[in-house]
Every structure is written in C-alpha cells, then in structure tokens.
Amino acid sequence: MDNSPDTAAQDLRLLRARDFWSALALIALSLFFLWKTLDIPLGGSNGAGVNSADWYTSAAIVPLGLFGALLVLACVLLAISIRSGGASEALSAAGIGWNGREVWRFIAIGLMLLSYIVGLVPRVDFILASGLLITALVASFHARPEPRALVPLLAIAVAALSALVMHFPQSEWARHGDDLVALALLVALTLWHQVTGVRGRALRLTPLLAIGVPLLLVCAMAFGFRQNVPNRGGLIFSKIEYTYYVHLRPIWRS
C-alpha cells in the first residue's frame, strides 16, 4: 500500500469531494424533514374545550432541534469541503474517486441482496432462496481476481422477478410455481459454478453449504426455538414440517 504524503493528500482531497456531495444530500434531507415536522402541531391547541400540550411538550420540538442541528452541521461540513478544495474536485467523476469496478461490485451485491430480501424470502422456500443467494455470491467472488457477477446476478434476479410476477399477493405466497423456478435456477447456477469456478475445496463444498446451512438454520429455528420462519409453506420446508409433526414427533410424544 502506498502511504506516501502525496497519496494521503490525494485521498484527503477525494474524501472532501465526497463530503461535498454528502453535505448537499444531508442539507436536502434535513430541509425535507424540517418541512415534514411542520405537519406535527407545535404549540398549544384547544380541541373540544380541552387544552392540549404546550410548545415544550410538542412531539415536534425534539425533531425540530435535531433536524435544525443536522442542517447546521451539514452546512459546516459543506464549508469545510469547499475550503479544502472539495467542491472543484466534486464536479468530475475522477474527482470523487469513481471506480467503475467498485461501483459494479456494489450494484451486483446490492441487487442480489435486494432480490433475496424483497423477491425471494417472502415467496420462495427459504432453503432454496438462501441456497441461491449463497451460490450466487460465492460463484461471483470466491477466488476470482476479476468478479464474474453477471450470470449469478441474472439467476437470482430472474428467480426474484418470476416470484414477484407469479405470486405477488400475500395470499399466493404458499404456492410452489416460483419455488420450482428457483430450484431450476439453483441447479443451473451450481453447474455453471462447478464448470467455471476455480478448482479447490470451496468449489466442491459450495453446493453442500448452500443447501446444508439454510436447512440447518431453518430447522433449528422452527423446531428447536419454535419460532416463525420465512415462508412456512415453501416447497421443501412444508414437506419437512409435515414429516416432523406427522411422522417424527409422535414417535417421542407417545
């Protein structure tokens, strides 16, 4: 790592350029919330002959102070950034340290997590959904000097989109059409990873971890801790739950 004074100065300029944008965002945010706070009654009001709170107990008083302070601090940060030359750097992509590879890495991981949380977890069997996420992340980044996130991202995004399109309303979350799509994509992605991945123990273990860990977790949570788990009616978990309560549990209960 280069720790020379020149690099440190360049890093500081870059940081101040980013501070310029973050200060502007914070100013906009605090102004918006100050405006929203004005909806909350400030000061005493009489309703049906009952005197409600005075200004000092109003639900708006603390938020007003907070967002006011945030606005002031954001302005100070903006001033620091401008004085340090951040404003002039901020107007060029290179000036804020825009790195195409890093942006793509963040977008790919962000979209995978978004697909998992918003599309898959509510609608698709938890074991399959988690297996798909684990495989996608490992296949994209493990042992690859250059990430290959496009195919894994497409796999998880297609699974999520089909779940959203096929079974959007909550009343349909227990149906299995999207589970089968996710299963097919998981198998396909696993095969792609086994063919293109870097040889090693991690490659061999990925399918086992992708299915084994979520399976263990969901069973521990549902039967060990007796907690709710995502999508109880999922393709695999519904079978496990049925077998547990109908065939296994009666053995030791009796």
Next chain:
Amino acid sequence: MEFVLGQLAGFGLAFAALVSDPLTYVYLVASVFLGICFGALPGLTATLAVTILTGFFGNKIPLDYALIALLGAYVGAIYGGSYPSILLNIPGTAASAATAMDGYPLARQGRGAEALGLTTTASFIGTLVGTAALLIFVWVLLLISKNIASPEKALLALFGILLSGTLMSEDLPIKGWIAGLIGLALAMVGMDPILSEARYTFGWSYLLSGVAVVPVLMGAFAVPQIIEGMRHVKTGQVAALKGRILPNMAAMRRYLPTIGRSGVIGTGVGALPGVGEDVAGWVSYGVGKTVSNEGEQFGKGSLEGLLCSETANNACIGGALIPLLVLGIPGSPPAAALMGAFKINNVIPGPTIDPEIILRVVAIMVLASFTMFIMGLFTARIFIKVLRIPQTVFLPLVMVLTTIGSFSVGGGLNDLYLMLGVGLVAYVMNLLRYPIAPLVIGVILGGMFDETFRRSLLLSDGDLSVFVSRPGAAILLFLIIALILGQMPMAKRALHRLKGRPA
C-alpha cells in the same frame, strides 16, 4: 469493607447458581467457541457476533441463558481477534489492531506460540479486571444514579452520542456527530412517547411502533461488512507455530504492573459511553509506549506492547457494561447489541434494573473468561485452522444467518426491509468515513432523549433553566459544550498555543 464483602457474597451466590446448572456449560462453551471463531475470522467483528446471536437467542430462550450466550460470544470475539493479528498481521477485529503491532513481529521471530499464550493470559486477566470493576463500581454508580432525574438523563444521552461521535470518527468529529444525529432522527419515527403523535410514518403502519433495534443493528453492522468483504483477497500465509501455547509466567510476573495499568485503562475507556475496545487497545498501547522503559521496542515485537493492547481490550468489556447497566447507555458497539437483547426481553437497563441481573452478568463474565482461557490454551490449533476459511465463503452464510435472525426477532418481513435499507445506508456512510457506532447508539438512546428532554420541560413549565439549575445537569451541559467547543479550530489553536506548539 462491609459493602465489598456484601457484593462478594451476592456474587458468590449467583456464581454457585450458575455453575450448578448443566445448561450453563452448553451455552457457554458453544458461545465462547463461536465468539472466538467470529473474532478470528477477518471480516467478522465482536459487534457482529453479539448482534447475530441477539437475533438467534435474544428472545427465544430465557434471558439468563441468552446473557450467557451473548456475553460468552462478546468475551470470546474480543480475544479471538488476536489470532489473525499475531499470525497474519490482519486484525480480526478493530479491537485487536494494536495487537498486530507487536504480535506479528513476534510470530515472525518464531515466537508466535509464546505471543498467543501471553495474549490468552492477558485477555483472561483483563476480563477479570473489568469484571471486578463492574462488580464494585456498578453499585456505587447505581446509588448515585437514583438521584438522576429527567434533565440529567436527557443530557447524559446527548453527551454519550456526542462523545461516541467524537472518539469513533476516523475523519472529522463532525461526521460522528452527524451520524449520531441521524440515529437520533431514526428514533423519532413512530408514535411519540408522551402524546402518542405519529411521526414520519409516511402511512406505513409498521413504523407506528418505531424503528426496531435488532434489524437496525443487523443492518448497520452486518450488511456493510458483507458488501465490503465480498472481494478477492489472497489469504495470507499463517505464521508457523513452534512449541506449545502456554502462558509465560516469568513474563507475566515481570509485566504485572503493565497488565494492571492496562486493565484500569481498558475499564476506564470502556466506561465512556459508546467508545469501544479498539480505542481502549490503542490508548493503552500509547500510554504503555510513553511510560515504559522499553518504549522504543514497541512495534518491533515487544511483549509489553502486546500485553498493553490485549489486556485493555478485554478489560473494556466489563467497563462497557457499567454505563449500560447503570444508565442504559451502551459503553461500546457490542454493548449496544447487548442493549438490544435486553430491550427485546423487556428489561430496561438503568437505575431500576433488578440487582440479580447485575450479579448474574458478573458471574457469567467470570465463567466466560475462564472458558476463554481454557479454550485459548487447549484448542488454539482449531482457531488457527479457522483463519484459513476465505471470507468470500463465510460471508454469504453470515447473510443468511442475519436474515433468519432478524426475521425471527420481530417475526416479520418489514424487519428485513428495514435491515436492508439501514445496511445500504450504513455501507455508503462507511465509504464516506462516517462512523456507524454513534448512529446505532443514537437509535438506542433516541427514545430516552426525546422523552426525558420533554418531560424536563413539562415539569418546569417550559423553563430551560432546568438544564442548568441542577448540579448534575449543569456539569453535563458544561461537558457537552466543552466537547463541542474543544473541536473548534480556534479552541484547538488556543490549546496548542498553551502547550507551546504550533497548530
């Protein structure tokens, strides 16, 4: 003396109850082992260990066992961070960053086993020092805290957030304050605590009950770690170990004053609201370097330097629990996760906390430190193997763990959406060098600040002098103003002039 003996008797009873329960050992061994693994894996932190276990055990088993699991993981993770620091020159946790300064040079000299033996012993003693301080001082402070009323509580919460923002910020302190204010603002969402007025819910009924703490913790600490860690990193060469990992008793005797001093520093730093084990380690290391006769050897493989940081970061745990239990203000980021566990069990840490819980916490800490010591000496080779697991393989598993943990605490998908949203914001904040700990502490203390600030004004009929007319409040207000003014360039220049140095 009578007070101390009374405390020891209470502790003895709690300890006896704990050791006579076989389930204690199951939770203790499992959680300390998991904690050490989390600490040993670069990319996972002590805060993450406690946060994830909060999701798993927080409200699913009795609080007594949940505390064993969480405190065991906390103690284990802070210690576990020393493994990669010594053997890979990569701190497993931020708390062990100072350990790498002398630990890795020692390992390169072929003294890795000796260094691990010393850190194990130092961590054990450090935890005990912090725990002893917790046992004694928590009661003294509890007696004082009975006189703390709403104005002091409001100012204390504000002071905690500002102090955490100042000390945890790597860049400008103002960024720490902004992070703290964002946390406070998040805590304003939902029904307000006095008039039940809905604030910033945007028509989403889930937000009426406010922002849940556990998803915020998971999002703030786990998601950025996962996004940041998913990149190709060549696993470093683990330094070879020669000989057995045993405590070097001669060195321990020789450096006993250093260990004592570091324990006190660690406990003191831990007791500061929101300041974590990493600060404790560095402060102790810095003090050690200044006062030691071997100061020039620090950074070149000094045993004393190693002991300074490792004793302090573990002593910090006991210190961090003091403000948590006495005032309901977390002393460190992992303590904030612990606060989340208390909250989901409807236990409110503070002056009204059940004294039995404090004694039990102390007993658990002692048992956890013994377990850590024994595991550190006899199963260290397993943890060294853990170092070889690549983060691109275990981080996806952590994401699944986090998801199911967060879902099961509140039992809803909304918690997952909140977790992801907070996580993405926290990642961007990390990129821009805003510290995350003040944000989390702001979320945790926001409700208390809002309620006590307005209650103070209600009781004084809107008279703001209530914040200066009480001695405790006046002192806190002075500290807050001094803290803010102390960061102003003018004040800094004046301070440097007084010291006779150019700014």
